[in-house]
Amino acid sequence: MAGRCCRFRCLAVATLLVLAGCSSGVKLCEVKGTVTKAGVGQKNLLVQFSPLAGGRPAIDRTADDGGYILKYTDKRAGALVGPHRVVVFSGGEPVGEGNDTTPLTRLYAGEFEVTPGVNVFDISLP
Secondary structure, three states: OHHHHHHHHHHHHHHHHHHHHHOOOOOEEOEEEEEEEOOEEOOOOEEEEEEOOOOOOEEEEOOOOOEEEOEOOOOOEOEEOEEEEEEEEEOOOEOOOOOOEOOOEEEEEEEEEEOOOOEEOOEEEO
16 A cells, blocks of 8 residues: 555656646747847857846857847747846857866847847847
8 A cells, every 4th residue: 555655646746747847837939139240240159138037048159140049948949028138248169078168258238128929139249
């Protein structure tokens, strides 16, 4: 009897963990744009949107043309709805075989409001 009860509890806990991971209920909205300097797209920069109300930031690295599409996780694109602190960094690339990275240098900081639907935020660096 005790073994059966323990198995049921383990199964219930495992089920709750799976459900929590699969249905977080987080509403994400598409956020994309281009980072430029003097009108030229800037490649390989880190773009980070951090919700002012707290929560997971959304990030991406700019492509060769300076374009980015934010990712909330490896498998989910978008960012949380609401105001965000936006920072653009250079650096953060892997160095050598370990977990070391190049230092981050802040190139831009500002705030944007992510709203439901598709959001396009083009960032012009000084």
